[in-house]
Amino acid sequence: MNAARSTAFQSRRFLAQVVGSNKGQDQPKASSYKVVVVGGGAGGLSVASTLSETLGNNAVAVIDPSDVHYYQPLWTFVGAGLKTFDESKMPMSEVMPEKAQWIKNSVASFSPNKNTVTLANGDSISYDYLVVAAGIQVNWGKIKNLPQTLGKNGVTSNYAADSVEKTNEFVKAFKGGNALFTMPSTPIKCAGAPQKAMYLAEEQWRKAGIRDKTNINYFTGLGKIFAIDKYGNELLKICKARNLNINYFTDLTEIKPDTKEAVFNIIGGDKKGSQLTLPYDFLHVVPPMSSPDFIKSSELANADGWVDVNKDTLRHNKFSNVYSLGDCSSLPTSKTAAAITAQSAVLKHNLLNDINGEGKEPSKYDGYTSCPLITGSETLILAEFSGYTGKPQETFPFDQSKESYLTYLLTKELIPEIYWKSMIKGTWDGPAKYRKLFGSA
Ligand SMILES: Cc1cc2nc3c(=O)[nH]c(=O)nc-3n(C[C@H](O)[C@H](O)[C@H](O)COP(=O)(O)OP(=O)(O)OC[C@H]3O[C@@H](n4cnc5c(N)ncnc54)[C@H](O)[C@@H]3O)c2cc1C
Structure with missing residues (x-):
């Protein structure tokens, strides 16, 4: 380094130390x-x-x-x-x-x-x-034995950075048997994600030729598959056509790793107050949150x-x-x-x-929210609605409750780009202006 460049480098470093920098946590902070x-x-x-x-x-x-x-x-x-973990971070x-x-x-x-x-x-x-x-806050400890079981012997969750890759590993290793997917009764982030994991796994097992050896059960703590009926009704049709059993008002409370059993509290309906214990070969868990x-x-x-x-x-x-x-x-x-x-x-x-x-x-704020319900490796139902009115607020001029390849591609390829390049840079205000453009508002 010549003397002039060395001086410039040192003065930049000195300046950075004085004013601090967002890149380093050791800088002096106000x-x-x-x-x-x-x-x-x-x-x-x-x-x-x-x-x-x-x-x-x-x-x-x-x-x-x-x-x-x-x-x-x-x-x-x-x-x-369908994406690598590295692409998410x-x-x-x-x-x-x-x-x-x-x-x-x-x-x-x-x-x-x-x-x-x-x-x-x-x-x-x-x-x-x-x-x-x-x-x-994801309350992993609220399900007995979950923290020590997660990521082992078929127990996984897409909700943690250190277990999400295990989902794909366990789906691929699965040879048939009982597959359970859970959703708690508490509010959670992305209320559609627990069932998206099921649709994607079921498709893989079908393609692998082991679907007829596989029982798939979805356990939700809620009384509906999805809050907004326009989308929920379509999801129920998909579950029926693909032989996915939906169990309502059931909250996972314990995992028994030695016997590979899952224990559920029944919190509504005729059997309210009782428990259900089921064997599992694959268990995708979404814990309670707060x-x-x-x-x-x-x-x-x-x-x-x-x-x-x-x-x-x-x-x-x-x-x-x-x-x-x-x-x-x-x-x-x-x-x-x-x-x-x-x-x-x-x-x-x-x-x-x-x-x-x-x-x-x-x-x-009008309560706008959206949930891209991925139903397969090429299909998606793009739920967009106001959580305040319960009414759909769709962006595109077609019925978004039907499975679509276009909205699948949008969610998989375009929205992540928007997230990294615009949303977290503060320049993406959501699709409201496109709703107006497409005349769907
Ligand atoms: C499996 C999965 C699928 C999802 N799918 C979708 C989807 O398809 N579409 C969609 O729109 N959303 C989806 N979501 C939900 C979405 O990721 C969240 O709603 C969103 O990230 C919430 O943003 P946030 O800023 O509130 O919280 P986060 O993005 O979770 O950020 C919270 C930040 O706070 C920091 N923090 C925590 N505690 C402290 C503390 N004590 N002091 C300082 N900082 C702290 C954390 O380190 C973190 O960086 C999904 C989530 C999951 C897990």
């Missing part, structure tokens, strides 16, 4: 920010990107302990061997907005009356505005533990400088990344309105 965003997932990044661009360098901090950012919707494809340092500060730590508690959060290492960070986007403990125990939580926000404006019902979006929020709609596309646009409008004091009309 303890006060205009906006603090808790969580660098789908919701946190889509908000932090726009806010940091608008407010400039180091006005926004994102607090997240994870080295890796996952595009979780891809895990259904990964579990079926990026180093957090590479997706963090350039102008935001990444504080690589966990939030342990909130003090909304003092406008501070406390980190797991005891540091206190203060804010003018707070955005909470910490996702949902708001994260550190939110549940905070003043930000409603009675059910979620961040208590107004369903229209996404502003906290008690603390006016606090907002929330995504899976940890109380928004009464289905918890998906698709829902966040519409939520983040509303949140950013309203929060920037507060900051700039322009007194613009608040933007309102």
Whole structure:
């Protein structure tokens, strides 16, 4: 390195040390920010990107302990061997907005009356505005023996980074027998994903010629296969045609690894209060979920533990400088990344309105959400609806409750591109404008 380049390199390094950088967690960090965003997932990044661009360098901090950012919707494809796990992840340092500060730590508690959060290492960070986007907590330990059984002897889940590849491995190794797929009675992220795993596995077993040796049962804690009947009715037809047995009001409570049995509590219907024990050769588990403990125990939580926000404006019902979006929020709609596309646009409008004091009309969220129900390696039912009205809000000018190859390709190839290149960069506000363009709004 010549002397001039060496000096330039050293001064850049010195500068980086002084002002800090989102790429490194060892850089000195400020303890006060205009906006603090808790969580660098789908919701946190889509908000932090726009806010940091608008407010400039180091006005926004994102607090997240994870080295890796996952595009979780891809895990259904990964579990079926249709995408690789690597395609679902990026180093957090590479997706963090350039102008935001990444504080690589966990939030342990909130003090909304003092406008501070406390980190797991005891540091206190203060804010003018707070955005909470910490996702949902998957309660693996609530099913007896699940933590030690997961990823072994046919027990798997598409809901964890370290077991999703096992789904494909176990589906391929399966030689016939009892295959069970579960869905809990609690709210979960992507309520369609538990059954998508079943449709994709069934197709593989059919193609492998072992379908007639295989019993497939789906156990849901709920009383319906899908919340919106327009799509649920089509799914029921598919289940009937493909001999997939649906069992309602059944919650998995225990796995007996020694005898390879699954134990269910029956929580509704004629046999309410009883238990059912079934042998399994393949078991795809979706555990109960809840708001994260550190939110549940905070003043930000409603009675059910979620961040208590107004369903229209996404502003906290008690603390006016606090907002929330995504899976940890109380928004009464289905918890998906698709829902966040519409939520983040509303949140950013309203929060920037507060900051700039322009007194613009608040933007309102209409409950839009979407669930791409993958029914095979070339078919998909694209459910799009408002969780607030229960009415479909479809983008395309055709009946999306019918299986389609076009929406399959869109979900598998185009939407991941939109996610990485636009959604988490803060420039994708969801498909509402296309609904207008196609005349479907
Ligand atoms: C198998 C599967 C399939 C799915 N399929 C679809 C689909 O097809 N379509 C769709 O739209 N959605 C789908 N989803 C749901 C979607 O991934 C989530 O709804 C979305 O990621 C929620 O975004 P979020 O920002 O609320 O939470 P996340 O994206 O989960 O991000 C939360 C972030 O908060 C961080 N965090 C947690 N605790 C703390 C703490 N104490 N302090 C600081 N940071 C913290 C985490 O590290 C994480 O980075 C699927 C999910 C799964 C698991």
